[in-house]
Amino acid sequence: MAIPLVDLQAQHRNISDDVNAVVADIMQRAQFILGPEEELFEEEFAAYCGAKHCIGVASGTEALHLALRAVGVGLGDEVITVANTFVATGYAIAYTGATPVFVDVDPTDYNIDVNLLEAAITPRTKAIAPVHLYGQPARMAEITELAAKHGLRVIQDACQAHGATYRDERLGALGDAACYSFYPSKNLGAYGDGGAIVTNDDELDQQLRLLRNYGQRAKNDYVRLGYNSRLDTLQAAILLVKLRRLDEGNERRREIARLYGELLADGPVQLPVERDDARHVYHLYIVQHAERDRLAQHLNEQGVGNGIHYPTPLPHIPLFHGTRQVPDGVPVAAGLCERILSLPMYPELTDDQVRQVAEAVASFATVPAVS
Ligand SMILES: Cc1ncc(COP(=O)(O)O)c(C=O)c1O
The missing domain is CATH 3.40.640.10 (Type I PLP-dependent aspartate aminotransferase-like (Major domain))
Structure with missing residues (x-):
């Protein structure tokens, strides 16, 4: 399914x-x-x-x-x-x-x-x-x-x-x-x-x-x-x-994040990091991979939904070219935009579905690269 x-x-x-x-x-x-x-x-x-x-x-x-x-x-x-x-x-x-x-963003928590x-x-x-x-x-x-x-x-x-x-x-x-x-x-x-x-x-x-x-x-x-x-x-x-159901939903999102974390601890993707001073509510669950587009295609073939949030740093969008750019640019955000992928995340996701997603991600390690 x-x-x-x-x-x-x-x-x-x-x-x-x-x-x-x-x-x-x-x-x-x-x-x-x-x-x-x-x-x-x-x-x-x-x-x-x-x-x-x-x-x-x-x-x-x-x-x-x-x-x-x-x-x-x-x-x-x-x-x-x-x-x-x-x-x-x-x-x-x-x-x-x-x-x-x-x-630019911090490479560990993706925030400013x-x-x-x-x-x-x-x-x-x-x-x-x-x-x-x-x-x-x-x-x-x-x-x-x-x-x-x-x-x-x-x-x-x-x-x-x-x-x-x-x-x-x-x-x-x-x-x-x-x-x-x-x-x-x-x-x-x-x-x-x-x-x-x-x-x-x-x-x-x-x-x-x-x-x-x-x-x-x-x-x-x-x-x-x-x-x-x-x-x-x-x-x-x-x-x-x-x-009235928000806290319960957020708690379930955190459980799902924990489960993804356990199942994908050995790779092949880089996992999100929750800072000690913050309680993350996982609106989106973001992983990173150097071959993001190929991973996305692999997940599509396995029937696993995925998305990119977001594909382009805002100052690189033509509409914003005229704004004042910071001198050193936004290299961290630009790099992330090439590597980030969002995996399924919503409170109704079952543990079995989380396992299915994790298996599909893990199996990417065995997919031969196209030469
Ligand atoms: C970070 C962020 N800012 C602003 C918005 C805009 O919200 P809305 O779609 O309700 O206008 C969204 C969501 O769409 C968002 O994710």
């Missing part, structure tokens, strides 16, 4: 009764925009993240865009982020009129290399947007310390890190804000697009509520240029159902 990279149908089968009930209820009440479930979800997700406020928005991309705008990032500013991330991190910065500056951060700061730098890539938090202590030293704001891209902790703390209270995506395949995913910002900052909370809803303070009272960027009541209600 083929094993997909992600299996959302298996997930739905486990929760369909609960999801169908809340959807039917909202359909009947026809409260689709900013209904009570949206408020309740915001309350529960803020508490879950260890933060005072949560503001539901239309997507993770919008969460980043609006959070950057809310802290005053705009035309002429620079925002430092990381070279290996989803394109939306760079887009969100560019939407504000600011220039993204992409810093904090030793390169200070050299990337200029008088135009307004914020740092670290990404907790694949589900492992970036080194937030070094990042927030440097930000404080230079008077910079910190907007976290936590779109892949629902429930992850850094030094035993959830990410909500770190930096100025943390931005989440509820894209369906995320650890906490909606049945469509969705996102949220969590923050402890009352002023940011107020600005974000304006920004997501046309800049309205009250009905027809427009106080700043805002957007139509709200989280649907239907999505919020489904997210409430799924939030």
Whole structure:
């Protein structure tokens, strides 16, 4: 039997009764925009993240865009982020009129290399947007310390890190804000697009509520240029159902990662490393191999789903060629982009399926190279 990279149908089968009930209820009440479930979800997700406020928005991309705008990032500013991330991190910065500056990654945890951060700061730098890539938090202590030293704001891209902790703390209270995506395949995913910002900052909370809803303070009272960027009541209600299962799902992801680790300890791929100060939630399980494309083809032939997250460092994407490039480039990210491969990872994956994936990966060692 083929094993997909992600299996959302298996997930739905486990929760369909609960999801169908809340959807039917909202359909009947026809409260689709900013209904009570949206408020309740915001309350529960803020508490879950260890933060005072949560503001539901239309997507993770919008969460980043609006959070950057809310802290005053705009035309002429620079925002430092990381070279290996989803394109939306760079887009969100560019939407504000600011220039993204992409810093190289640490080869062990694939997150922003904090030793390169200070050299990337200029008088135009307004914020740092670290990404907790694949589900492992970036080194937030070094990042927030440097930000404080230079008077910079910190907007976290936590779109892949629902429930992850850094030094035993959830990410909500770190930096100025943390931005989440509820894209369906995320650890906490909606049945469509969705996102949220969590923050402890009352002023940011107020600005974000304006920004997501046309800049309205009250009905027809427009106080700043805002957007139509709200989280649907239907999505919020489904997210409430799924939030109650998030910890269990993350725990299962960690078990699967442990099992992959045991089964693939002798090669042929390089395995992910969990830092001591971070609790990884394995949104993606990334391995490395020098012949990545051939390994991917081998896995496809064995019916094992796989993916590349991501194939190109952001500063190498033509759209971003005009941004200010750091002098030494991003050689670590560029090398990783050639070698990384994502293996199936989702809580419904059974131990037998994990073994099947590991066997398919291990058998690659015996596949003769094409001359
Ligand atoms: C690291 C990262 N940043 C930003 C986003 C954008 O989120 P969305 O797809 O909800 O707009 C995603 C996910 O797609 C992501 O993985």
